[in-house]
Amino acid sequence: MSARLRPFLRAYALLLRLYPAPFRAEYADEMQGVFAEALAEATRQGPAAVVGLCLRELCEFPAAAAREHRAGFNAPWNEKMKMTSLPLTPRAEIELPATREEVLAGLAPFVLVGVVLSVYELGQYLAAPPISTAGAIGMAAGWLALLAGLGWGWVRGFPRWVYPYVGSALFISALAMESSMPSWPTLGAQAGLRELLGWRAWVPLALVAVVALLRTRSLRPLARFGRGVWRDWTRLTFLGFGVLPVFAWLFTDETYGVFPLVYVLLCGSVLTLGAYFYMRGRGPGQRAFSLLGALAGFLLISTGLSAVYWDGRVEPWMGGTAYYHWYDMVNRGLTSLPLYAAVFFSPALLGLLRRWLSRPGAAA
């Protein structure tokens, strides 16, 4: 193949990556071969034929790719699980690092929350209401995106990347219970009556569950959730990890200036990095260390920034006395690391239990 044609073949290979993974697995090689033959033939006919071939491929590609994605989405759930790029048995999924698409999906909650909160805090810092408003709208859009990701992961049988979506959605719903009502009537209650959202905060999550159950018409995804956790306890830790971006933002309550923005940016970055190494890890051991490292980084940053911000600071609500000094924050940070690690890595007990149950002679 002429060197002049290789860029076309590389561009075509990139286009192929936008097809669904099962379709690519089955047909990508053939399609590349056919395109290469068509390109060689077109080259013999002249530049106009090459341009015509490339234009035809580009123009028909969106409809063809959309058709395959739609066919994959509409397939019955059992067939869809056979069509996924991973085998049905979770063992290979547990041992192998995630694919590029799975990594992106797993990072999305951390990146999304980090970006949205950073925009909001930037608006607050610059005292620019349009930017804050954009951040607030981003929060609503981000919430919808999280729910959509959760629903999609549910339908796909709870692959590894969806666990932080579960954690984030549960945490945000629980937080929202203590939020006050919006100014429009919501499920029988309205602002002005001093009502909190309460149980209504769980309605979006319940809707996702209903849609996913109707879509799959099966409880097998939930069974796969349980089986996935049983075989790889770090998934539960990753679920809790999904809580941390919003949790970190809550730490910035009653703080001002550039602190919240820097805090959210740095903590969001280290958590995203931890999620990346988790998704690329092989086996529970590597993944556990990824999350442990990210948790330690998160607490280090949190402690350092808090120590700098709160050292001797006197706020109006403190009544003229500084509550904290830097050594108080450092002490708090150092003592909280074991507690956080114990909470987040308590699912390791599941791994120990599984090992104990599967020891030689345990079945007897």
Next chain:
Amino acid sequence: MRHIANRHIVREPAPEAAPAPLTEATFFILLSLAPGPRHGYAIMKEVAALSGRRVVLSTGTLYGALKRLLELAWIVRVPDPDPQATARPRQAYALTRVGRRTLQAETLRLKSLVAAARRRGAPDQA
């Protein structure tokens, strides 16, 4: 037994009774395989030749159609009838019995349409 888009499991209707007309791309793909098995690029060229270059398939359209025809069992994968020693191995496709009957049924349907048009005196020359 085949799953179709609305998830009802139905038996495939006998091709003679198949109500839905085939798309042009599907018809020409089946027609190109009537003489014998062909690989993907040969199908693409044959479809263009049969249609007088009116139907020129992109690789995405071709393989989307081949995938659906495989799912319907109208075609089947076979060893390449024209292997090239130095080129990468190619996959060939051949009509199944059901696919051949479907093609015949569609050809009969199109013939009946043309006959009806001629009876009405519709011109069949541009």
